[in-house]
Amino acid sequence: MPSTPPDSRQQVQALVDAVQAAQTADDLTDAVEDLSACAHPMAIPCLIQVLGFNNPGAAVAAVDGLVAIGAAAVPAILANLDEYNYGARAWSVRALAGIGDLRGLPLLERALAQDIGPSVRRAAARGMGGLHPHGFTARQRQELAERILPQLKAACGDEEWIVRYAVAVGLEGMEHWWQPPAAQRHRLLDALQTLADPQREAAPVVWLRARLALNRLATAAAVTRA
Amino acid sequence: MSQGTPLNEAQALDWLRQLEDPGQRYYAAWWLGRMRSHHPQAVPLLIQALAERGPRLDPTCGVDEPNPVARNAARALGKLADSQAVDPLLEALESSDDGLREAAARSLGQLGALKARRPILRRLASGPLVAGAPRPGTSRLMEPCEALLEALGALGWQGEEGSTITDREPLLAVVRAYGDHERPLIRSAAYRSLLQLTREDCWGEQLVNLLRHNELQVRRAALLDLGVTGWRPAGAAIAQTLAENSLKLIALRGLVENSPARNHTSPSPSPEEAGLLVAMDDLL
Numbered sequence: 001m002p003s004t005p006p007d008s009r010q011q012v013q014a015l016v017d018a019v020q021a022a023q024t025a026d027d028l029t030d031a032v033e034d035l036s037a038c039a040h041p042m043a044i045p046c047l048i049q050v051l052g053f054n055n056p057g058a059a060v061a062a063v064d065g066l067v068a069i070g071a072a073a074v075p076a077i078l079a080n081l082d083e084y085n086y087g088a089r090a091w092s093v094r095a096l097a098g099i100g101d102l103r104g105l106p107l108l109e110r111a112l113a114q115d116i117g118p119s120v121r122r123a124a125a126r127g128m129g130g131l132h133p134h135g136f137t138a139r140q141r142q143e144l145a146e147r148i149l150p151q152l153k154a155a156c157g158d159e160e161w162i163v164r165y166a167v168a169v170g171l172e173g174m175e176h177w178w179q180p181p182a183a184q185r186h187r188l189l190d191a192l193q194t195l196a197d198p199q200r201e202a203a204p205v206v207w208l209r210a211r212l213a214l215n216r217l218a219t220a221a222a223v224t225r226a
Numbered sequence: 227m228s229q230g231t232p233l234n235e236a237q238a239l240d241w242l243r244q245l246e247d248p249g250q251r252y253y254a255a256w257w258l259g260r261m262r263s264h265h266p267q268a269v270p271l272l273i274q275a276l277a278e279r280g281p282r283l284d285p286t287c288g289v290d291e292p293n294p295v296a297r298n299a300a301r302a303l304g305k306l307a308d309s310q311a312v313d314p315l316l317e318a319l320e321s322s323d324d325g326l327r328e329a330a331a332r333s334l335g336q337l338g339a340l341k342a343r344r345p346i347l348r349r350l351a352s353g354p355l356v357a358g359a360p361r362p363g364t365s366r367l368m369e370p371c372e373a374l375l376e377a378l379g380a381l382g383w384q385g386e387e388g389s390t391i392t393d394r395e396p397l398l399a400v401v402r403a404y405g406d407h408e409r410p411l412i413r414s415a416a417y418r419s420l421l422q423l424t425r426e427d428c429w430g431e432q433l434v435n436l437l438r439h440n441e442l443q444v445r446r447a448a449l450l451d452l453g454v455t456g457w458r459p460a461g462a463a464i465a466q467t468l469a470e471n472s473l474k475l476i477a478l479r480g481l482v483e484n485s486p487a488r489n490h491t492s493p494s495p496s497p498e499e500a501g502l503l504v505a506m507d508d509l510l
Contacts, residue, residue: 029468056468056469056470056471119470119472123510126510161479162475162510165475166510169510204482205479205482205483205503208494208495208503209495209506211495212494212503215494
């Protein structure tokens with residue numbers, strides 16, 4: 001007798017039904033965690049719906065699920081943005097930031113520059129460091145860096161410390177997908193220096209994060225040279 | 227009744243100078259604190275406003291508290307770091323309005339006003355069953371215990387004459403009694419204060435227990451209280467708490483910046499600090 005595939009449609013549907021039937025916040029979180037764990041594309045509409053429930057535990061689990069599903073979730077996330085619910089929009093931006101798909105980039109850019117919610121701007125800044133430009137040539141990666149670096153540098157002046165913190169994380173992350181040639185690398189380090197400087201940055205935690213990024217980039221460069 | 231908030235410092239000062247519209251005075255006081263005004267007129271005007279007693283404002287303007295102008299003036303003075311404010315705030319601490327006492331206590335703690343320790347301790351001394359008893363007909367307590375306990379923690383052990391207080395047990399005994407208060411938010415404030423005053427791990431562990439409380443409001447308070455104490459062993463528990471990432475990030479920032487282990491001379495994070503930063507990255 002053939003065994004049932006582990007994520008058959010009925011099983012995923014049962015997990016979706018459990019999310020819809022949850023009566024308490026804790027039950028909802030547990031049900032969403034189970035649904036997210038299967039990382040099945042059929043779960044996408046339900047997970048996106050959970051982002052708008054104002055339940056942080058369930059939303060974290062739903063973001064994890066959408067990130068695990070990856071690129072297949074991007075069109076649905078973009079099509080279902082809730083203009084009137086900051087919380088939901090922040091979670092959508094977090095999901096897109098975690099997936100790193102370039103189709104989400106225009107949304108991250110708009111969020112970083114314009115969104116009134118610091119939680120949305122911080123997710124966007126981190127997301128710009130986590131892009132996955134699969135199959136890009138060195139020249140295309142350079143063009144992408146030319147597009148993103150000025151936006152992160154502008155966000156070094158954001159009024160909220162957590163956004164500037166996320167910019168430090170984003171700048172460090174850029175190195176992974178940009179892989180800048182030696183002559184370009186200092187542009188990344190210069191931007192981080194601004195955040196690492198107590199004269200120019202008010203929040204000690206931001207200096208420390210920028211310094212951590214500089215130290216790690218210096219180590220990575222030393223390893224590459226060796 | 228005016229709506230909205232002042233547009234700039236000059237307007238805020240004008241709004242606070244005029245006496246006809248308490249709504250304008252209310253928002254002006256808030257604005258000067260929020261914007262950390264350095265204008266030489268800001269503190270004197272706020273001290274005048276602190277003496278104002280008046281009824282609740284028209285609820286249509288969104289303010290629903292007695293003595294609203296004085297309360298906002300007290301809150302603003304805590305943010306402006308000017309020692310001129312200490313004596314007027316000590317006077318406000320003796321007001322019959324417990325909401326004004328609450329605002330005054332918080333601000334005295336923020337200003338590090340050592341003269342406030344004795345009167346604050348006096349207000350708490352009758353313990354959780356008297357000072358901490360419910361105020362009939364309201365959700366409040368007889369004394370604003372949370373603010374009073376937090377202020378004691380913020381003031382630490384520096385004595386008024388510049389020496390360090392050596393006879394610590396009487397103060398600690400008063401604060402410890404609130405660790406058994408029936409309301410978890412009061413317990414959280416007591417643990418926070420005790421952790422700041424003693425650096426004993428048992429109080430940090432009590433705060434970590436509150437991170438698993440079934441009410442979100444309690445988990446939020448414990449997060450912020452741990453952040454203020456900078457008790458680093460709480461890092462992993464904070465990262466896993468069921469609450470908004472924004473609050474967890476504020477708490478973890480507190481662990482990095484407020485810990486006695488923080489090395490202010492090194493520009494680079496210690497390994498322990500790097501671990502906390504990595505936990506923060508995951509929450510962005």
